[in-house]
Amino acid sequence: MKKSALQKVRAEYQPKLPNDLQGDVKIKLGEATESVSDQEAIKSLFPHTYGMPVVQFEQDENPQRVEEPFNVGIILSGGQAPGGHNVVSGIFDGLKKLNKENRLYGFLMGPGGFINHQYMELTAGYIADYRNTGGFDIIGSGRTKLESPEQFEAGLKILKELNIKALVIIGGDDSNTNAAVLAEYYKNIGAGVQVIGVPKTIDGDLKNNWIETSFGFDTACKVYSEVIGNIQRDCNSAKKYYHFIKLMGRSASHIALECALETQPNYCLISEEVQAKRMTLDNIVSSICYVISERAKLGWNFGTILIPEGLIEFIPSMKSLIGELNDVLAAHGEEFEGLDEASKLEAIAKYLTAANAELYLSLPKTIALQLSLDRDSHGNVQVSLIETESLLSEMVAKRLAEMAEEGEYSGKFAAQHHFFGYEGRCADPTNFDADYTYALGYNAAMLINAGLTGYMSSVRNLTDSPENWVCGGIPITMMMNMERRHGEMKPVIQKALVDLKGRPYLKYASMRETLALNTLYQYPGPIQYFGPSEVCDRPSMTLLLEHNKEI
């Protein structure tokens, strides 16, 4: 592997390990726990792993035990997030600290490699090339859902063959839910295999009172903020375009919100707000046109607008339309084949309720066709393929033209579109994510050594410096509630949406009017690894605000 100049130097970085994990480690048990809600239901589904205590590690001045060697397997599950490689190296170093004979195996390309017995041993030499780098290419990742007993049994075979005592699943909320189910399953059958989860997702929606943030969010947002800042500088230099910038985050708007705090764009949509205020597509278009027309009065025909990827699904009326479209296309799909585009739209609209038909026919034609044609393997409309940034800018252009005719707007409007996603998921981790993931991994090794299962690796107090981070484990069942998924009630980890009463959102909301009617862009610049701490080590603004710090 030929390395870039930065990679060569960055490979030498030694992540800061919290004091509590240095030297020998002993465990402190907390009180028994309850799930966040639906306690009876969760308890009955997880009889062996419900109610376990929160645990915390501290330095052990008088270690007694000699640790027996053991083997561990890991799975990278779902979308990439910066820092995954440091979780692996943290686990590895933790295992080797416990006993040089310990071994680490990686299952290839996600849960699929576990089920199909594709794996490799991760050695010191192999891991060395991946320390402090982005990506999941060390063993690959995949989206196979690990949820059926057949899969659990298939996996158990290879665990037994490799004499693996514990499996670490690095994933988002669904993967950690599945880790809890697997832990319960293995405990129930007496398989003798522990399961530990590690909270990963750039989307930032796996967090709660015990998990302060998921790893990767910090780095991804900083990459997006870098390029948004660059675009804003261009915007403010050329003064002729509105940049519609879509950002990853289907289920929650944490990324858009963090980037808005970092870069101070003229407008940022927050899906959770759209849903809470029951905004229509028309309302959203109006809100953007308000910003544009007010700026035009100030002589500014340029600006930046951030859009969370999942916006469409949070608009109640669009959600209703999409739901009905799914039904209509399932029931009458063949009738629309072979029709030309205009006829197809009309034919489909005839089957929709009046409100949905009106909305459907008001959409730009390309978008309406996208909604009608591209369906996934379950026959559902593929909302993720909709180019929300183009949808909004087309509708805005049309509305502004109407406003101009009525004498309400006299600016010039030209748009540029951007979508940032893949640019950030595999970036080299920031110091924060490099340290955090290394600690999460090292800590996972300690949880395994303590004989625990059904726990998520937890490193807290993250706005303090890394030596003061608090390390331990949280029973995954503690974070669970019952939710309807695909028509069935399921135990799942509550997804963290943007809290409209939380400080990050309120901070942005307090600036929103000022940012719209001024040009106060911030330019965060590229992630730095070698400079002063205030540049290199600063956590996300979301995290700072959530911990009552100022930004």
Place this chain on the structure above:
Amino acid sequence: MKKSALQKVRAEYQPKLPNDLQGDVKIKLGEATESVSDQEAIKSLFPHTYGMPVVQFEQDENPQRVEEPFNVGIILSGGQAPGGHNVVSGIFDGLKKLNKENRLYGFLMGPGGFINHQYMELTAGYIADYRNTGGFDIIGSGRTKLESPEQFEAGLKILKELNIKALVIIGGDDSNTNAAVLAEYYKNIGAGVQVIGVPKTIDGDLKNNWIETSFGFDTACKVYSEVIGNIQRDCNSAKKYYHFIKLMGRSASHIALECALETQPNYCLISEEVQAKRMTLDNIVSSICYVISERAKLGWNFGTILIPEGLIEFIPSMKSLIGELNDVLAAHGEEFEGLDEASKLEAIAKYLTAANAELYLSLPKTIALQLSLDRDSHGNVQVSLIETESLLSEMVAKRLAEMAEEGEYSGKFAAQHHFFGYEGRCADPTNFDADYTYALGYNAAMLINAGLTGYMSSVRNLTDSPENWVCGGIPITMMMNMERRHGEMKPVIQKALVDLKGRPYLKYASMRETLALNTLYQYPGPIQYFGPSEVCDRPSMTLLLEHNKEI
């Protein structure tokens, strides 16, 4: 202006000034010069500014003169490029070094501000906020072409009003050509105003034997390479997409080539090669499908493909089609109005020659419609709006499906599209660009002080460390030749295309097969400002190779 953490620290950076510009400076005159070709024609068009010597600066141990105070005006012309703000601060510091009474004025929003007398004085306090930052927002930029005597006279009024002795035009090849015309005009009428050019463009196509690189190329390519590297890491982790990545650069492929050297993608198209080999769109699609099908045989259904923005215009057959479409749409435009899309395409095709009609109808429908509908204010097809990355991936998908039917391909193909342009034009400059632009600006002040006009600021020996850079001025007429532009022969600075016999291209060409049939991605990571010199100060690979250095 609220500043990010990085901006605050980076504001303190003191660009490295070449030894020759330190302290007092004296001038060395070289031999009289000739233009690169068409000497007689150029000489007759530039009787007062032709044949001037190359000049070089060196430290003056025994300065004799006391410098009289004078005023200078500057214009930022055309697209943004990282480092423009440091050109301004370099000029400012150079002027103040010569005489504290010297003043600097900035014309607002490009040449338009010069013609319309919109300007501001640039003071130490105002400039301080922009040192080492990207963007042209210090005074704004614009694309008005400064080429008519009326404009020159309008500008002269404000120059006289502000007692400005010299005008600095920071721009690309066209703007520097216009600077030469203006210098000649002012000298001819005895206006007493000097004109100095500064070589700017991220595209990298303003370079020659005397101008080693234009500023901004280094930074822009490093931003693009950062995000391409991140995408490649994602690509190699998920192993399920082909990423088609379009990069800025309409007239030349230097950016795509530099990014290919930096990131080692599986394939990079070079427009100049396409033109030289008279490749058709079909050839290009075949060449991509070859890479994809060979990788599929190795079990890899993922990869990265870089595409220069100007590709379409370098394909001889597409150029011919576009030329004919321009004529047909001009002559028969109304006939096609109101037709549905399919009929429109057929109606247009009937007016085309057989070869062009065949090509036209073979294009994906959306692209053919784009070519037929969107025309600029001159009635020309807007090639820049064509989504080349989608065009190619659609055609590739179709071809692969055919190959699969014939049993020649059995992989999976899914594509993602990206276009990077605005992300890099206003990034904070790398150390290289920060130093280079500061020296270019400071050097421009010295050229003015030496009483020169019609010169371009030249800083050379750029692969050496900045203290050893060679500073001076090159007569702009020396870089000129006669070219046909809009049907007329005009004196212009030769645009530098990718040299198919040059080391940068040959280096990529030597790796191309290996990069296609392996996965050897490089991950340059984000631009660093504070780390070791080999990370922070390395010039572009193109520049290193052009100077016979290894990469």
